[in-house]
Amino acid sequence: MNPLMSNLPPAVLSWMDPFGFGRAGLEYWRDGLERSILYLDVMRQRGNQYLEHIEKTKPNVLGFDAEVLLDGRELPRPVNYELMRILPPEGVETDPLMRPFVVVDPRAGHGPGIGGFKPDSELGVALRAGHPCYFIGFLPYPEPGQTVEDVVEAEVTFLRQVISLHPDTAEKPMVVGNCQAGWQIMMAAALEPDVFGPILIAGAPLSYWAGERGQAPMRYTGGMTGGSWVTSLLSDLGAGLFDGAWLVQNFERLNPANTWWSKQYHLYSRVDTEAERYLDFERWWGGHVVLGGQEIQYIVDNLFVGNRLSTAQMVTADGRRIDLRNLRSPVVVFCSRGDDITPPPQALGWIQDLYEDTDELIANGQTIVYCVHDTTGHLGIFVSGSVSRKEHTEFTANMDYIDVLPPGLYETAISRAEDRPDAELIERDYLLEFQPRSIEELDREVHHRPDDERRFAAVARVSEINQGLYRQFLQPWVQAWATPDSARWMRRMHPNRLGYRLLSDRNPLMVPVPVLAERVREDRQAVGEDNVFRALEGVLSSQITQGLEAWRELRDRSLERLFLDVYGQPLLQVLVGLGGNAPVRRHPGAEPEQRRFVQQRREAIRARVAEGGSHEAVMRSVIYVLGGAPATDGRNFKRLRASRAELEPTARLADFKHLVREQFFILEQDREAALEAIPRLVAGESAEAIDGHLGHIEHVLAASGELSERAAQRFERIRALFASARPATPPRSTPGEAPATSGKPGESGETKAAEPPKASETVSAAKREARRQGPRQSATRRRKPPRSKD
Template sequence: MNLPMPTPPAATLTLFDPFGFGRAAGRYWLDAFERSVLFADVMRQRGNQYLEHIEKTRPSVLGFDSEVLMDGRDLPRPVNYELLRILPPSGYPTDPKMRPFVVVDPRAGHGPGIGGFKPDSELGVALRAGHSCYFIGFLPYPEPGQSVEDVVEAEVAFLRHVNRLHSERGAEKPMVVGNCQAGWQIMMAASLEPDLFGPILIAGAPLSYWAGERGGAPMRYAGGMSGGSWMTSLLSDMGDGQFDGAWLVQNFENLNPANTLWTKQYQLFSNIDTEASRYLEFERWWGGHVVLGGNEIQYIVDNLFIGNRLSTAQLVTSDGRRIDLRNLRSPVVVFCSKGDDITPPPQALGWIRDLYEGVEDIVASEQTIVYCVHDTTGHLGIFVSGSVSRKEHTEFTANMDYIDVLPPGLYETTVSDASQRDDAELIERDYLLEFTPRTIAELDQVVQHSTEDDTRFATVARVSEINLGLYRLFMQPWVRALSTPESAQWMRRMHPNRMGYRLFSDRNPLMNAIPVLAEKIRADRHPADDENVFRVLESIASSQITGGLNAWRDFRDGATERMFLDTFGQPLLQSLVGLGGDAHVHRRRPGSEPEHLRFIERRHAELREQVAEGGSHEAVIRALIFVLGGAPSTDERNFKRLRASHAELEPQLTVADFKRLMREQFFILKLDREDAVEALPEMLKGQTAEQIAGHLTHIEHVLAASGELSEHSTERLERVRGLFEQAIDQAPIIEAESRAEAQAWISRQAEAQRFALNEMEDLMESQPVAKAEPEAKAEPEAKAEPEAKAEPEAKAEPAAPRRRTPSTRRKPDDNKR
């Protein structure tokens, strides 16, 4: 008969183990054993998940239901891309009249779907805003003979289809988002077919591959240290014409050996009871390796990674079209991060200084470029992180119409926390998008361009061409002769990144006992406390391992950089490859094409003829741009108020017309500011005095939206006020009494506006925490108060505009104050 073992009293245990180390050790080793088994079971699930995923015809981690609208395999030049329509979840109604939203997935070795990976992804943000959403994804294997140009043409065909679906409903051109490698694909497509694109957002996308600061961006040295692109050709030939994306993923993982070899796994092991689902969700995408065509990856490495030909307009299509990013007519938003070691800010922004000598060149090309530099997030966090999507991507999506109407130029945007601002009650959402005009010189502080480094990278490009030629002459015929589809398949299976998944799956007989043991442990788990001394020692040991691997990474990257700079900085090597002499320019700015110069001249002539043309809308917009010195506003509030007011004054004025007016008036002021401003009274002819006075009040109302004007802007506003009063004197009102009434109405409106602003300041001082209700709610409250009396003067004016502004608010009694 088996009797249960008696438990010793606590006093006895304390007597034999006064400090509790033995008991802590026992609990720790039991917990460590259980965590080890559970960890192995998660690895088993990861392996099974990997095998199930890669064996699908259309593997994807897209987190939304979708339907295929176009299959790239049916195009005249077949590709493995497809256009999907995202089916909105329940409770997310979409408005077909709103601008459609297209996300293009990056094809950089991982599987498709990362742009819609989570509910808080870019697609989730757009769906919540009511946009119709589309997704351009891809299949795991390329079509035979597929090229980069074919992929770009397929994306153009997809955008044409989206435009056809929504143009009949009056929607504007789609906003297109390109993540990582999809960014340069979208920019190439937009340079070839600029009329298909609305605003473009490129997130973490490298476009200037030679750029980067010393001590960072270690991947830019990879091409030089491997001797060029010959190894890419070798791997493609061994893969029977296909390149395994697992090699690209391995390059990413080598950037951070601490995370790859230890931290990621230890975090799972340490928190095995809570981390399993998150870990498996991410690994489903990270391990979904895809295959690229050999000619595709060779084109990318030769022309982009090593040749850097995209940012200098040196790429020419097979049918002779030059890919020049200056052809873009859509606003471009560049989102990058200082914490991104795969696409650091210099590589994301360097193309701007490569193409444009100054902001004047950007303006002449009628281009609007906005960039945002995040401080900390990593490469994947730019388009995967929920916090980034809820903040930056939400603001970009909500304000694309505002960005679309910005005058041509270069702007830096920041997203500020509305709750930390003094005018928080005037802001609709949790964050405020603000814009600051920048110059190329200011951008250079981020890009940190180096002419000496350009010479080194140009040397790498020449060495790469030589080595690739030697490989193709002496080795390629033998490698291709020995490669077969079967050998290529086995090479992919034996890749370390793929093999790690297979070894821990159920297809390994040694894993059969793991799920049974793991199930028993989950039923009777004995976790150790976080205060357990041995758990603390475990955490310290983990930190030491992480620190050691990080030190090795820093040493490796520093040594690689020094070796690269010393090797390719040798004058002898540079001369041997034909780059000797001070007169050689290794990264010249592309010259303007004759047709582009003729286009600019023709536009200038057209705009000069329109200096005195137009009506009240043109006059109001021109006055606003003049007062603000070129930019329509410092943040989104002025634009919203201006657009809402114009919609009220003339409902038939579409958003597209409004944007066209903004840009035309900006260029007219840019060409001849003095004549354009003096033409304001002429443009207001035909308006009554009261109408002109209403336009002037509207201008003052818009300018007051984002705070106090600068001294220079105030002086310009006084000049505009004088010109509008001159137009009132010339207005078709015969009676002097009516003219006097109009002038008095202007004075009363200005006084009422000043009073409203003072009231707002008093309210902010008396209630610094409370937020004011929106204006739309303020009017019913005013009607409900019987004691609140409106100003008799404002009430007596019959011709006051219908819109609600600070100048038409009711003035409360002193008692109510």
Template sequence: MLSLYASMAQAATTFWDPLGIGRAAIDYWRDAAERSVLYLDVMRQRGNQYLEHMEKTRPSVLGFATEMLVDGRDLPRPVNYELMRVLPPEGVIVDDDMRPFVVVDPRAGHGPGIGGFKPDSEIGVALRAGHPCYFIGFLPFPVPGQTVEDVVEAEAHFLRQIIERHPQTDEKPMVVGNCQAGWQLMMAAALEPDCFGPILIAGAPLSYWAGERGKAPMRYSGGMLGGSWLTAFASDLGAGNFDGAWLVQNFEKLNPANTLWSKQYNLFANVDSEARRYLEFERWWGGHVVLDGAEIQYIVDNLFIGNRLSSAQLQTRDGRRIDLRNVRSPIVVFCSKGDDITPPPQALGWIRDLYGSVDDIQANDQTIVYCVHDTTGHLGIFVSGSVSRKEHAEFTENMDYIDILPPGLYEAAVNERPGDGSAAQHVDGDYLLEFTPRDLDDVNAIVQPIHEDERRFATLARVSEINLGIYQRYAQPWMQAIVTPEAARWIRRMHPIRLGYKLLSDRNPASVPLPVMADFVKANRAAVGNDNPFRVAESMLSDQIVNALNVLRDVRDQGIEWLFLETYGQPWLQTLAGLGVDRGELPNRRPGLEPEHGRFIAQRMEALRGRIAEGDSHHAVMRALIFVLGGAPSTDERNFQRLKQTRAQIEPDINLSTFKALVREQFFILKLDSPAALEALPTLLEGQNAQAIDAHLAHIEHVVEASAPLSERTQSRLDRVRELFARAKPEARPGPA
């Protein structure tokens, strides 16, 4: 009987609504109402989560258990940073004899932990590879009076502690610096180079004036505000502390479509599946921290506006110059074209700021590798599981290879693993890491430097100093007298971003019915499919809103760029700022182009000429390998894997640090005078019998053929080495006259 009534109801509905529009509308509005309740309940949970997170003494979103090793507040110059050892999850085995792996998270408005936010993260990748892992985090409030220099010294101290914990390995820690932590690590490595192994800086801005016109609008912000006086004002509103929520607000303004609509609509549209992911991310995004006023002022004046780090103009309080050319470790720069916070020009511009040519990089005994992702955004560089499983995994698995790369400039590419065969036997994982030598012209093609724009930013730096001085002289004393610590706390609590979390939480009586309503909805949920016409219309409307907001953003950014270029490009303003007439001189220091640096390079090359014929069979083997592999357009991890497997047999008495020095010395000698260096190979092999020489040659062939098929140039170079090694055999040497 019930089935009969149901059939009659179905027939009646079909008769009165043959296209099903009415039924679809009813289903949609019920679904939309249910999603609204679930959405509001998720926002309530977000508020509760925020309040719970901010009440913690050490709030962090790190997804791994840790053990505190060093509290930065106990150092001679205390800071709010901490060194922690990451405890491996169950089932993961760590080898303490392997190179330590360290992650430093950015302190740019958010709390720590993003580098180990997920199992597929920088830390997760290193743990699965067996490396002992450490994490440098920070507390939500600074130690009064701490400075950027204090933080840099603390990070160097932490690394020394890590090295002492692993005396059984001569491999220095690999250190990863995300975003703002990247430039801090580079400063520390320039001052204490012996503490660092390979350095990976991910999404880290080091050259703040760089950027392509029409993109990177954040670099104009300081000019539109008249310089850094507003930073001092914000710190005074905080009674000496700067609220990181202001930095987060700047990030959110970059993409108003996402901030005002897309992020929330994506949760609303997919609330049944997106709630957990949304809450996990918001736990970090809403974990605002506070910086000391002196810290943020130093950052804005010297980096964001002054651009002094990439031109070696910073000095410590004891007079040491912070020159990034002093970094002795390989530097891996990982950036993305989809990153609007640290675009590739800002991540790579420091290379052209510091060096005049690749010869200059090599003369400084530096190895710089850059990798440019095509699409991922700023946070995706650290958070995206696909990026961690691919780029970060390859960098981690091949850190020893990166450590022994000869000095120079390289572009790294992560490609699909070769198919079955001998080529695939020497590749770890699903991808192949390749390095291609590059020139400064390749970097310039990414940075796209514009001389006139550099003068504009230099003008802004001078104007900023003037405005800051006026503020500090006439307004700051009044602000410091008016704003008390209690008033500063209320101002911080009333920040719009913070209020957005607090207002919709269990502390708001109006939210009391939400969990009950959400439980009822979940028990009786009637979700509609994506083919519902009203659901389709909703999605189309959302797209239109996003497009409209994007248009407004583009108009805003174009207007800001035009206003900046016009204002700071005025000759009268540049003259008043002390830059005078543009005679083509560089507005900022370029250390690599200075005459005394050219003399240094010449002296370095001359010293190497006398060592061409010095050495033994180890020098001969490495010189031959570098010569042969230098004939290929690129090298990859397969050659290194074979070299690592056979080196212990052929050269058992050479440790990694000695091996690294050997590689670099022979590279320089070959670059200085390749014909003479090759002709000296038989001399270096003197004292070796024919069997030993054949073993050395077999070692070279074994390593080179890992990346077969060989190019014609590489094969020709290998034949040349065979000829020289054959000439070195005792029976081939001319006897006494």
């Protein structure tokens, strides 16, 4: 309450201000003034923090201690990247024998460290799971002459270094790429697939032409600026360097309500409690870095405008084609419908760009898993603590299972364990399930439109024309005028950078702010949320936000309509060489070499239908019963792997994964022939051993609960196939009586083999047993016939 009014008797106050509006107004006025001073002081701290951060030689926002293992500036082709080992925090232990975990940071205008920004981050999750962790970060300025291909080669070198540090670990590193780093590591994996384990790309755009109308405004930017010549202009004005603040500005323009009002008002309205969180985030958001002119031009021409990565059209300087079909590691794609920077179509469209159907994907031996979040934004995909505790924790915990998934396309769903009827069988708080999908089903997320693809192809042609005109007539003049000093001043005067400097201690007008803020904190009198004027403030803020949102929607719709009208003109398309109804680009899978490769692979798989022994028979049976994969989640996989480890202690996980994939391929190519070959795989084994194989299968199937009706029917067929391989039991004979040698079973003394119980009974019994004990010893013994090379 105002000090002048606090001394008056309550009766006088009631007579002077019967409804309390005057008192509420005075209290709100003081609170608003105090909040304004405190808000300005936070802005001052933000400016000081920005200047201190950018003046460091190696600015970083990593929340973990790290040591540099390999400096990219010392490589034969120097780059401004470095490999760091993450040191576990106190109380956390890592196992050097576990799979290494590598996070590659995105270099898209902001500084490094976002992948390990919080304890609940991708690195934090992996550390708590016991994985040795590494981080690939970068420095603010590129090395002279540095190219994207140099960076890709450096990342391959870093991964080889990680592998060399873990010689006793059979598994290749799991690699995580956020945003821009996602497509970068996909390029590296396409060129050197042997150094990659499972790959997780979070919020990474690989198919820039893809998008749902009304939901992806950023993809129209290249068309509305006439192509990539603007990038060349900004790089030339920067004396060969491109300011990352331009990229950050593009991100901010996507959501003007948040940029211009909501983010700042959220701080102002809660300035007593939000200052620390706001400053932590701004330390990364405002840490702008610089890219080389060659790098950004390569990115814009080949990815943003040309969309060449997802269609295998990119070729390195030494003649190697960058074809994402070369990947041999499972790829996990994590995206969100709430992400307006990398919407699901851009994160998933590359799959449709490369593969015409699911059979082609499977024949190529590729496993792709995707997860689509409903609400989180772009940064939330790899920064949000709730996402890390849920999605990233499950991805990390199930990575070995993902690594053994048969080739195909899968969608994940995460459910809370306590909400499931089989909660007692689930080890963690959540269960990650996998559902097979087809390329056609994927279109529900991608929304492919051939007419839009033709428009973006026209943009690519227009961009090449404008780029040629700029280089011929304007570039020599711009490069002659630009100097390193002018480029440095242009970066300093960028609006995104200037705002930080003007509100720092280097501005003399900010001198009284810290003094006033300290006085306010000594006698802070905040009003409650029940203050009528504070409530009206919230209403006004909501109206401003809604107004800016309405303006954004109008702007985006107008921009989209203009783009579609301009680049959809038949005359323009004809002028740039896209006339007629012919497809704008050839599908990569239509190449004769690729079709020949697929056909040869199928023939080789068919030739191995009857090769193998009991392990092949058991694995083939499990995959068949469960409908194409070892399970819809990782529980069956863990039990099967543990059981095999008991039977063959020296068996490597890589051999187990090869067995799963091979048997899946065999079933996929000729299911009936593969099933009919099962009795031959176990032929010659005793009845006890065959019963042990069936018990082993039952025990594995019980891990995820009761079988469905369809799965139970399939298991009945497997039982019959194994039963047909059982050797006949010789009939018993009494002394002095000749043994029976003919007649029907049961009529001439031949003892019929005992009929095993039905599938539903055996699986239920195994399920009850599984709750009491771990994986049991099976009578299965592996025969080792010669295996033909793949």
